[in-house]
Amino acid sequence: MRRTSVISRRVAAASVSLVLASGVAACAGPKDESAGGAGDGKARKGGTLTVLNSDPQSDFDPARLYTSGGGNVPSLVFRTLTTRNREAGAEGAKVVPDLATDLGKPSKNATVWTYTLKKGLKYEDGTPITSADIKYGVERSFAAELSGGAPYLRDWLIGGDKYQGPYKDKGGLDSIETPDDYTIVFHLNKPEGEFPFLATQTQFTPVPKAKDKGAKYEEHPLSSGPYKVVKNENDGERLTLERNKHWSEEVDDERKAYPDKIDVRSGLDPAVINQRLSASQGVDATALTTDTNLGPAELAKVSGDKELASRVGTGHFGxxxxxxxxxxxxxxxxxxxxxxxxxxxxxxxxxxxxxxxxxxxxxxxxxxxxxxxxxxxxxxxxxxxxxxxxxxxxxxxxxxxxxxxxxxxxxxxxxxxxxxxxxxxxxxxxxxxxxxxxxxxxxxxxxxxxxxxxxxxxxxxxxxxxxxxxxxxxxxxxxxxxxxxxxxxxxxxxxxxxxxxxxxxxxxxxxxxxxxxxxxxxxxxxxxxxxxxxxxxxxxxxxVYKQLHGKGIKNVVISDWTGVLDISQIAVK
The missing domain is CATH 3.10.105.10 (Dipeptide-binding Protein; Domain 3)
Incomplete structure (x- = not known):
């Protein structure tokens, strides 16, 4: 239940396109390599993507984030059992497997959900990801010290209403079973046919117990995604992400991971963000925003400039x-x-x-x-x-x-x-x-x-x-x-x-x-x-949300799940 005003600046509902001033629309999906840039237009690996956002990227801990579908920036670092389909428009509103091999196997009455992990999953340090790590990741989201995440698990899991997290309740949640390293089973209070959607939340990110540092874990969370955090300045004011060499696209069908480096700058003034993206100079030529929209006056100005209008993404969200x-x-x-x-x-x-x-x-x-x-x-x-x-x-x-x-x-x-x-x-x-x-x-x-x-x-x-x-x-x-x-x-x-x-x-x-x-x-x-x-x-x-992006951005994908540019698909070369 997204309840904050953050969404008011981010996302909305129905279909997606990249709108041009001439009235022609084009939106490149992940396999369409014709969007943006010069040369032959093909999306290639390399370069640095800059993200300019007004909302602070604070509390960068999977237990504390209130995101759906893995969010945008968090989704580059935190993988979950399931995720959103990384395609444009209505296709992007579907849930698909991520760490798991499928959307989960429900019991007859949908009160028990069983997931099997893919083989070959690894953290940034090369150690294998196990079902016990996902169980622990869920459990630590109940800790009072790590509040802020979605409330569903407390309501849905048997015993969730009384559980206080692994720092106080050492025994863990009995309603989550891990019979082996690849299997995890969730027992619910009542039927929940939409559990595959819930499993996209960052609380389902694997966290190895031995590496958990409590409230300080956000400074360097262990990556299960294509990028790892190499620097976290002023509680997410600036995040520097670089490639996780142990991530493999063979076990991740959704994220493209084109850029070598991603520089996330948050807490910026919205007017400044739009000015920088409009000018598209220097590093801003390969920059985008996922939370700052064009207002009526700005949109009128942009619509009168064919080149600027070609760099406006239109997003819809529920x-x-x-x-x-x-x-x-x-x-x-x-x-x-x-x-x-x-x-x-x-x-x-x-x-x-x-x-x-x-x-x-x-x-x-x-x-x-x-x-x-x-x-x-x-x-x-x-x-x-x-x-x-x-x-x-x-x-x-x-x-x-x-x-x-x-x-x-x-x-x-x-x-x-x-x-x-x-x-x-x-x-x-x-x-x-x-x-x-x-x-x-x-x-x-x-x-x-x-x-x-x-x-x-x-x-x-x-x-x-x-x-x-x-x-x-x-x-x-x-x-x-x-x-x-x-x-x-x-x-x-x-x-x-x-x-x-x-x-x-x-x-x-x-x-x-x-x-x-x-x-x-x-x-x-x-x-x-x-x-x-x-x-x-x-x-x-x-x-409806209109967002500018830099002139060097390629492979624009905006789904009906998030309504904003999907960073995991963007290329800058």
Whole structure:
């Protein structure tokens, strides 16, 4: 469940292309050697790739990283049981084996998953990778000293809710068995057909117990990937990666590892990053970013320059921006009021406030428009392009508000396109046409997050967003609509509508039993449509991300899993 604002600057949902100003699109997959650069255009090994990012690459420890599909930079060093398919577009939203020989063998009820490791896997020091190392890597992610990773293992593994990690509980987790060096077995509390997706998380990175240095392990984690860390300055502010000579492409079908060296510079100002990539001089000619996007003004400037436009990558990722209701606060306890607002919304003005049609796609479904999520098209409260004020007024009258209604919309004052004052103002103007006076309540970002995630302080009406930890309906719908995930005390609640529908909860359980991911996707789509009828959210838009890269970058691949340039495929020669 990606919950932080980091995603707001990184990724979004549906198809991928490299967009040119002339309107021609081209996107080179891993085997297409025609992207970027001079000469014959073929991607070759060698050179240095520079990564310019605004988000700090801190806590570079597989236990502490909250990534899906192995992330980007981490995926160069940390291999996992499974990983994302390193192809462009929808094909890249599939899960494939990594350290394991397959996606895992489930028991009949999907509560036991067995993995077999490939032969010939080695660390950067030449020692073999074993199943015991993966078990230990998972176990250390439970340690309080190494907090920050995804929470699923604590919830899914038998005994995970009580386990405190290997530094305190010396016996280890009995729910993970390693009968031999190549076999690892996971015992779960309940059926989880999407365990192959979970196994892409960096917590499944092998860590040899003898080399574990606790919180200091991040300074030089032992590499299982094509690159090793040779320098980590100021907690990830600058990472220098060089080839791991013991990595072999014979046992890694996904990573290309073209550059000899990768220089990762983090914590940079976004404007500076885009300026450097635009100029593309010196080392910046072979540079890219995985977290800094072009804003509306920057995109307009770039689009007017054919050469710059040819270096803009367009990415989509599973993400939704929406209006959230708390039905425990009046008047949002009345479905007719919620439906009236749904009809009154002007998505065209919202899209414009989010940066225009190049940066946002209007949405009427909660699930993003990707097959992997089970996207099922629906629009229960058709508002058209500019809102249906007439229908909204009729519903308000039925609810007893013939003379209109005054409500408050809470939003963050952070200057991003998700919960920004600009989007709030666009909604204010649209709802006014339907007789709804919208008062805006802007909060500092930390205060906003604390209020919406704490049950006792959740506003009645506010701007919200959600991004997927992997491309499936499971981590998208369950955290928001499963009544058993409501957190009533303290922070950490994401079911803002406090929806506790027995039929929804049951269907979530039934889908989780499915190990056929395509069949599960169809069920998630149907469930999304069913939940949508209750008007507990108003989907607004799916963001689109535009990122510049240097003129010497080759082999551009952007998948629907991450929505950003895949470093593992990039060549600079």
């Amino acid at each position: 993400y939704i921006n929406y209006l959230a209701f708390n039905p425990e606060v009046k008047p949002f306890d009345d479905p007719k009021v919620r439906q009236a607002i749904s009809y009154a919304v002007d998505r065209s003005s919202v899209v414009n406030a989010a940066g225009g049609s190049s940066l946002a796609i209007p949405a009427t479904t909660y699930l993003p428009p990707q097959d992997s999520f089970g996207y099922t098209k629906y629009d229960h409260f058709p508002a058209g392009k500019s809102g249906n004020a007439k229908k909204a007024k009729e519903l308000l009258a039925d609810a007893g508000y013939e003379d209109g209604l005054e409500i408050t919309l809470t939003h963050s004052n952070a200057k991003d396109f998700e919960t920004s004052p600009e989007i709030a103002t666009a909604l204010q103007d649209a709802l006014k046409k339907a007789g709804i006076t919208l008062k805006l309540k802007g909060l500092e970002d930390n205060d906003y997050k604390e209020k919406i995630h704490t049950a006792k302080t959740t506003p009645g009406f506010f701007l919200a967003h959600w991004g997927a930890d992997w491309p499936s309906g499971g981590p998208f719908l369950a955290p928001i609509f499963d009544g058993r995930q409501i957190v009533k005390e303290g922070a950490g609640n994401y079911n803002y509508a406090f929806l506790d529908d027995a039929s929804v909860n049951k269907e979530i359980d039934e889908i989780n039993k499915l190990t056929d991911l395509d069949a599960a996707a169809k069920r998630w789509g149907a469930l999304d449509k069913k939940i949508g009828e209750q008007s507990v959210t108003v989907p607004l838009f799916n963001p």
